[in-house]
Amino acid sequence: MIRLFLLISAVAIAAEPRITWKFDGGSLGRVERVAADHWRAHLAGESDQDGRNRQANWYSFQVDGAAVGKPLTIDLVSLPGEYNYKPNRGAVTADTPPVISFDNKTWAHVETFAYDAGEPRMRLTITPTAARFWIAHVPPYTNVHLKALREWAGGRLTEEVVGKTADGRPIPLWTIGTGEKVAWLFFRQHSWEAGSSWVGEGLVRHLLSPEGAGLRAAVTWKIFPMCDPDGVYRGGVRFNKFGYDLNRNWDVNGVAKMPEITAQRGAVRKWLEGGRKIDVLFSLHNTETSEYLEGTPENGGGGRHRELAERLFGLLEKETSFAPTRPLFYSETSTTAGMAGRMTVSQGLYRDFGLATFIMEQRISVQPKYGRKPLVADRLRFGRELAEVFAKALGR
Ligand SMILES: [Zn+2]
Incomplete structure (x- = not known):
C-alpha cells in the first residue's frame, strides 16, 4: 500500500x-x-x-x-x-x-x-x-551549433583566436580563400540575434562547397562567426558580461571590461599594419520589423565607398531576399551625438582606418519576399546569396 x-x-x-x-x-x-x-x-x-x-x-x-x-x-x-x-x-x-x-x-x-x-x-x-x-524568440543558434560547423569545416578554413571574452572564451577569426579582394564579416555581435549566425553558417557552407571555388579564388574572407560567445551562452541580449554593448563602444579604447571589442579591433589593426587592405567590412544584425543597409559617410574613400554601397545595395535588392524597409543610407558618426561609447563597429572602424564599412539589419517579422516570418532555411539561403553578392560587388 x-x-x-x-x-x-x-x-x-x-x-x-x-x-x-x-x-x-x-x-x-x-x-x-x-x-x-x-x-x-x-x-x-x-x-x-x-x-x-x-x-x-x-x-x-x-x-x-x-x-x-x-x-x-x-x-x-x-x-x-x-x-x-x-x-x-x-x-x-x-x-x-x-x-x-x-x-x-x-x-x-x-x-x-x-x-x-x-x-x-x-x-x-x-x-x-x-x-x-x-x-x-527566434530559432536559437548557440556555441554548440558553431562547434558543429567548425568540425564540419575541418581543415578547409584556418582559425586563429584573436583574444578571450570576459569569461575566458576564445574569440575565433576564420579565414577562407586566397583572393586579391578582402572582405571582413562580423556575425552575432548581439547575442539575441541568432538569425545573424544562421546566415553566417549559410555563407561559410557555401564558400566551402564545390560551388564556392570561384568565391574562394576571388576573395579572401575574414570571418568573425561569433563575436559574443559569452552572451550567446548566457542567453543575453546585446551586452557583454559587464554591460558593454558589443556594437557600441567602438570609439572607446583601453577599457579592460570590454575585451571582445578590443580583440576584434586589434585583429583588424594587425591586418592593416601588416600592409594588407580591406575592401569591405560588414556586420550583420537582426531587428524586429526593419531591414536595411547602412554605410559610412558617403564621401568616404573619396566617393569610392558610395559607389560600393550603391552597387551592394542594388545587387542585394535584385539578387537576394533582402527586402529593405528604407533606402540605402549613410550613418552619422555616432548613434548618440556628443556621448562617448556610442559608435558602432562600422562608425568606429571608419573613424580609425577610413574603411568602407556597413551594417545590415534583417527583420524577424513577416518579410514580404518570403510572405511569412523568416526561419532557419531562409537565413541559410541568404548566407549563400550574400557570399555571391559580395564577390560581385567587389568586381569578381
Ligand atoms: Zn544588433
Missing part, C-alpha cells in the same frame, strides 16, 4: 509540467505558476554598464512533462525597456511571436497567441504534440 502510494506520487510529480532554462543559450527571469496549466514567465532582460537601455527580447526555455493535447497558457511578461536611451514597450509584440520546436531542431512560429499592448503581455496558448518542447 505504501509502495503504491509512493509510486503514484512519483508519477504525479513527474507529470507536473515544468519550465527550465538552464542550458546553453537558455534564458528567463523567473516563472510564476498561476494555475496548473498557466504560467507567467518574466523575461530576464539585460541592461548596460550604467543600468540603462534595458532590453528584454531574448528568451529560450524548455517545457517538460506536458500532457499531449491539453492546452497550456504561458504569459511572457516584463517586456518594456529602452533603446538608445528612449523608453519602449519592448520588442516582443504581435509582430514577433515566438518559435516552438518539439525536437529542438525544427522550428515553427507559434500561431496561437494574444498580444496585450496594455500590460504589455504576450499570451501563448500551446497545445503540445509531445511532452517536451522548446520555445524561443
